[in-house]
Amino acid sequence: MRCDRSRARHDRRWVRFPQMSTSSPARDRLRAVVTHAGSSLVALTVLAAGAFVVPQGVPADQPVVRTASTAPAPSGPAAPSVTIDGVDYPDPLRTDDGEPVDGPASWEGTRRDELLAHFRQHVYGRSLPVPTRQTYAVRSTDVGGVERKNVRITVTGPEGSGSFDLTLFLPGGGRTPRGTFLMIDHRGAVGDDPGSSSGYAPVSKINDAGYALAAFDTDDIAPDDENRYRSAMIDLFHPAGEKLPEDAGRTISAWAWGASRAMDYLQTDPDIDPAAVAVIGHSRGGKASLWAGAQDPRFAAVVSNDSGSTGAGLARRRENGAETVARINDSFPHWFPQTYKSYNDRESSLPVDQHELLALMAPRRVVVGSATDDANADPEGEFRSYVAAARVYELYGLGDTGLASTRWRPAPDTGFRGPAMSYHLRSGGHGLTASDWDIYLDGDLFSR
Numbered sequence: 001m002r003c004d005r006s007r008a009r010h011d012r013r014w015v016r017f018p019q020m021s022t023s024s025p026a027r028d029r030l031r032a033v034v035t036h037a038g039s040s041l042v043a044l045t046v047l048a049a050g051a052f053v054v055p056q057g058v059p060a061d062q063p064v065v066r067t068a069s070t071a072p073a074p075s076g077p078a079a080p081s082v083t084i085d086g087v088d089y090p091d092p093l094r095t096d097d098g099e100p101v102d103g104p105a106s107w108e109g110t111r112r113d114e115l116l117a118h119f120r121q122h123v124y125g126r127s128l129p130v131p132t133r134q135t136y137a138v139r140s141t142d143v144g145g146v147e148r149k150n151v152r153i154t155v156t157g158p159e160g161s162g163s164f165d166l167t168l169f170l171p172g173g174g175r176t177p178r179g180t181f182l183m184i185d186h187r188g189a190v191g192d193d194p195g196s197s198s199g200y201a202p203v204s205k206i207n208d209a210g211y212a213l214a215a216f217d218t219d220d221i222a223p224d225d226e227n228r229y230r231s232a233m234i235d236l237f238h239p240a241g242e243k244l245p246e247d248a249g250r251t252i253s254a255w256a257w258g259a260s261r262a263m264d265y266l267q268t269d270p271d272i273d274p275a276a277v278a279v280i281g282h283s284r285g286g287k288a289s290l291w292a293g294a295q296d297p298r299f300a301a302v303v304s305n306d307s308g309s310t311g312a313g314l315a316r317r318r319e320n321g322a323e324t325v326a327r328i329n330d331s332f333p334h335w336f337p338q339t340y341k342s343y344n345d346r347e348s349s350l351p352v353d354q355h356e357l358l359a360l361m362a363p364r365r366v367v368v369g370s371a372t373d374d375a376n377a378d379p380e381g382e383f384r385s386y387v388a389a390a391r392v393y394e395l396y397g398l399g400d401t402g403l404a405s406t407r408w409r410p411a412p413d414t415g416f417r418g419p420a421m422s423y424h425l426r427s428g429g430h431g432l433t434a435s436d437w438d439i440y441l442d443g444d445l446f447s448r
């Protein structure tokens with residue numbers, strides 16, 4: 001079974017919506033307070049009833065972390081919070097029982113798994129299982145000095161077998177790639193010709209920089225269509241006529257699963273260093289790349305380009321025209337599980353927010369790319385999420401965001417890079433462009 005690449009892609013539109021109401025008394029009251037000050041956690045003075053003051057000596061543009069002083073709720077993850085731009089957010093550094101997470105041991109031993117479980121249950125849904133069998137058929141071709149490999153990956157589940165294609169371009173001249181970008185390609189834009197370039201997937205540019213590019217078409221994993229999304233891989237694991245469980249992942253989860261299956265192959269390819277693979281996606285592909293990176297620690301770097309709502313962007317912000325949970329679920333009912341829909345217009349009830357998704361990459365490199373005019377993806381929400389995730393990187397001594405200031409808004413068109421975190425804000429609108437790639441390809445994503 002294989003999907004038909006020629007079908008219409010009518011749903012690959014970018015939906016724009018009118019501006020949302022932005023008033024938030026809490027936000028107005030607490031404007032000054034944000035998140036994390038780069039590599040140094042600022043000591044806080046916590047007053048009774050959860051009030052707090054900015055510590056003396058903190059420069060005006062340095063955001064401050066506030067950890068709520070309120071006792072954690074007896075159960076459930078919602079109580080301990082951090083404040084981001086005046087609004088309470090779940091604290092990645094408190095376990096569900098309210099215990100502080102003070103180092104890699106408690107992060108990796110307890111908190112990381114708790115957060116993954118929450119994202120799985122409430123946001124992205126349960127993943128497809130590891131296939132019972134997986135095989136690869138590889139065809140290598142020299143295309144004008146570039147080695148192209150067409151890899152057909154066949155997976156077997158309880159309901160049958162299906163295949164998807166991974167296309168791999170290696171830098172020419174027998175050079176060993178310095179790393180590999182694995183692209184979750186929701187546009188079906190990476191063809192067979194390494195010379196045909198676009199800003200979105202500039203094969204030659206990537207190869208010239210010494211990297212390999214591997215890409216798969218998300219439609220071969222789960223078609224981006226409300227009525228057909230189960231038809232490729234999902235129904236290999238669920239009986240076709242049966243309703244999916246409420247908490248089963250839909251397309252975004254399936255695409256992330258596809259990235260892991262592609263990684264299974266890359267680990268077997270002698271031309272690829274599996275310790276230097278970055279998963280990258282744009283927009284809906286960026287949501288999937290983050291979820292893939294969160295779950296699969298084999299990805300040494302995780303790149304989110306303009307991923308916005310349910311990607312890098314904070315869900316609790318409902319302003320500046322940013323896409324909300326309700327809007328994304330209404331527009332794309334086949335992207336997330338039913339469980340996520342219960343948070344429509346109830347973002348503050350979510351046990352997690354997206355800064356905790358970014359934090360799940362720690363200590364591997366997380367890369368967030370945004371665009372100044374991409375209101376639907378809420379670049380400010382992506383930035384604040386990135387900054388807030390640094391608190392978890394700090395457990396590893398890697399909390400330096402690379403930013404000149406953690407205050408919105410950073411200088412556009414500048415790559416900011418810390419030892420494990422990278423950020424840029426491109427001028428312009430929604431898109432993965434040559435300028436974004438210039439920044440992703442500048443320097444080594446796989447070194448500190």
Ligand code: GCU
Pocket residue numbers: 013014015016282283284285306307308309323328331376
């Ligand atoms: C829509 C959707 C976004 C998504 C984007 C895309 O605009 O609202 O959530 O990121 O499509 O994938 O291009």
